[in-house]
Every structure is written in structure tokens, then in C-alpha cells.
Amino acid sequence: KDIAIIAAVIAVVALILVCLLLIMLRYLYRHKGTYHTNEAKGTEFAESADAALQSDPALQDAGDSRKEYFI
Template identity: 90%
Template structure:
């Protein structure tokens, strides 16, 4: 084998590895631990957990004041 062919193959492999490293670093930088919560908006100012849950529109059907469950 000619030395030029070997050098070209090594250069091509090194270039592919550098490109792969750059793509991985970009992905890790853009997804650095951000998360989204599904908490109800405006409940951080409620005086109690009951008041916060009563004003939540997704829980209006299940609003029964006779039985309350608290999970600690």
C-alpha cells in the first residue's frame, strides 16, 4: 500500500471522529438538564393546598369536600 493512501484513510477517520465529537457536544449543550413541569399556574400564592386545588380547572369534576386525601 502506498503511504499516501494510508495517510488519507487516517485523516478521513480523524475528521469523522472530530465531527462526531462536535455533534455530541452540541447536543449535550442544548439539552443540559432543562425540564418542564405540569403544575397549575397561579397556585404558588394560595394560602393552602386545598385552595390551590379548588381553583385548578382540571380538577373541578373531582372536587369532593367530604373526603380529603393527603399524601406525604
């Protein structure tokens, strides 16, 4: 009788682990390769990186009031 209970508990734990594995694999398969970038719109045809950054409206609003110093 005790062996049957232990076997049932092991079977339930194994079933739960298999279900979790299937759920994780499904999630990883559905979200494969999705990422988001913060690149400015319309800069893919810029002549250089500096030209792309100069035309970025988010950077133009900042102005020259902030300076960064690298030590």
C-alpha cells in the same frame, strides 16, 4: 502506497468523530436546563398543596366519578 491509504482513512474517521463530538457538545450547551413542568397555573401562591389542587380546573372537571385504589 497502502500505508498512505490507511492513514487517509484513519484521518477521515478521526475528523468525522471530532465533528460529531462538536455537534453533540453544541446541542447539549444550547439545551442545558430546559425542562417543562405540568404544574397548574397560579398555584405558586397557594397556602398549601391541597388548596392548590382544589383550585386546579383540570382536576375539578374529573369530579368524584373516578376513584383510585392503592393495594
